Amino acid sequence: MKVNRRTVLAGMGAAALAHGPLRAFALTSTQIGGYEFVSVSDGNLLLPRSFFFEGLPQEELAQVLAPFDLPQDQLAPPCNLTLLRNDDRVILFDAGAGPAFMPSAGSLSESLDAAGVAPEAVTDVVFTHGHPDHLWGVLDDFDDLVFPNARYHMGQVEWDYWRDPATVDTIGAARAAFAVGAARRLAAIPDRVAHFSDGDEVLPGIMAQASFGHTPGHMSFLLGSGSDAMMIGGDAIGNHHLAFARPGWASGSDQDPERGAETRQRLLDRLADEQIWLMGFHLPQGGLGRVERRGEGYRFVGAAR
Ligand SMILES: [Zn+2]
Numbered sequence: 001m002k003v004n005r006r007t008v009l010a011g012m013g014a015a016a017l018a019h020g021p022l023r024a025f026a027l028t029s030t031q032i033g034g035y036e037f038v039s040v041s042d043g044n045l046l047l048p049r050s051f052f053f054e055g056l057p058q059e060e061l062a063q064v065l066a067p068f069d070l071p072q073d074q075l076a077p078p079c080n081l082t083l084l085r086n087d088d089r090v091i092l093f094d095a096g097a098g099p100a101f102m103p104s105a106g107s108l109s110e111s112l113d114a115a116g117v118a119p120e121a122v123t124d125v126v127f128t129h130g131h132p133d134h135l136w137g138v139l140d141d142f143d144d145l146v147f148p149n150a151r152y153h154m155g156q157v158e159w160d161y162w163r164d165p166a167t168v169d170t171i172g173a174a175r176a177a178f179a180v181g182a183a184r185r186l187a188a189i190p191d192r193v194a195h196f197s198d199g200d201e202v203l204p205g206i207m208a209q210a211s212f213g214h215t216p217g218h219m220s221f222l223l224g225s226g227s228d229a230m231m232i233g234g235d236a237i238g239n240h241h242l243a244f245a246r247p248g249w250a251s252g253s254d255q256d257p258e259r260g261a262e263t264r265q266r267l268l269d270r271l272a273d274e275q276i277w278l279m280g281f282h283l284p285q286g287g288l289g290r291v292e293r294r295g296e297g298y299r300f301v302g303a304a305r
Contacts, residue, residue, distance in 0.1 A: 032277075033205045033224035035084035035091070039279070039286035040111040042079040042096035045133060046104050049075060051252050052242065061242075068241045077239060079105055079133055080287030082232050082279050083115060084206075084223075090117060091124040091203060093221065093232050094281065095146065096137030100181075108137055109146075122147040126202055127154040128234025128281065129215040130162040130182040138185050145188060153202050154186075155210075156195040158217030162186055175255070211236035211267060213260030214253065220267070222276075230277040236263050240283050240300040244268070247297060268298045277303070 031037075052075060053061055082093040096108035112119065125147055128134060140146050161167055162182040171179050186193075196202050198210035202221065211220040214235045221232040237243050238253050247264040254260030271278050271291040278300075280287045285302035292299050 032084075032228055032230050035086050035089075035205075035223070037230070037279075037288075038083040038085070038115050039288060040081045040083050040092075040108060040115055040117075041286075042081055042111065042133070042137070043105040043107040044076045044078045045102060045282070046074050046076055049073065051075075052239065054252055056242075056249060064245045065241055070241065076104070077282040078284060078287070080279070080281055080283070081108060081111075082287075083112075083117065085117075089123045089203065090121050091126060091206075092122050092147070092150075093126050094128055094134040094137075094234070095125050097133045098137035098139060098146070099141050101132045101136050105133055106137065119147050120149055122150045124203060125150045125152050126206070126221065127152070127158065128220065128232070128236075129158055129218040130154070130178075130186070131215065131235070132178055132181055134234070134281070135182055135185050139188060143188070150192070152189045152193040153196060154193055155208065155217045155219040156197055157210075157212070158215060158219065159186070159193070159195055161216045171255070211263045213256050213258075213263040214238065215255050218263075224277075227275060228277075229274065230279060231267070231271060232279045233267065234281055236260075236267055237278065237280055238282050240280075244291070244298040244300050245294075272298060 049070075049072070079097065081096060084091040097105035099106050109119065125138070138146060138152075162179065163186055168176050168179040168183075196208050198208060200208045202208050205223050207222045209220045209222055209231070211218050211234065218234060218236060220234055220236055222229065224230050235253065238251060242249060243251065243264060247268050248261050250257035251260055268291055270276065272293050275290060278289060278291055283289065283300060283302075285304045288304065289300050289302040292301055
């Protein structure tokens, strides 16, 4: 796969670009597995460093992070959705954050516009998991469906978890709002959703791969073959620094840190061995790149450098 480095900007002039991060863009590439692949931005998150790095060995952490030049106060991980399209389908992986989660996120509609995709044209929305930055964008300000003609797809385990009324009590205080928000959004689509399990072909040529840990039923997806195979990884590999350099370390963003670390190591090992493209929701440069082994860990090599 050759990546076309052209960045399509949505309604943004050079003056706007000079101020602040790039909120809306679509990064195009060539075909993969019978689909055109496009990375569409939903803006970025803003999170305190402690969310990622609390409880880790600080001296080694400082050494590992030194080359990445991260801001000292808050981190601003990008949010990149995968769009696949062919003559039959327009498939979005996740729905973005929508208007109610964070002011810095929720710019998906501008990016889709840049990619020439009307919300009505989206035929399928496939969820990696039910966290706010991935799910809450199914509803707009008026609680109407943003993608009115889409069929939705969510792993059975993930669906059951967020639909369980007990989850708001078991998820922990810090994420109780996630549970309430997810239940409300999923209640809007039960008659439009299909469920799948590990190994299922969710849509033509798109295989589900369980990657539990970040959430109880987190799913990744594989498509294409050989050197053009791609994994849509969601948040199983959630950042370009620590997740690659020390994949075995617990991550504050994983609901089950131990299982999340096991999953991350397993996926990275395979991605590096088989040189499968990785599309990561919170990875830089549009999220697409290769995984290289480095020292006792790995590194992310963005395709759009
Ligand atoms: Zn996320």
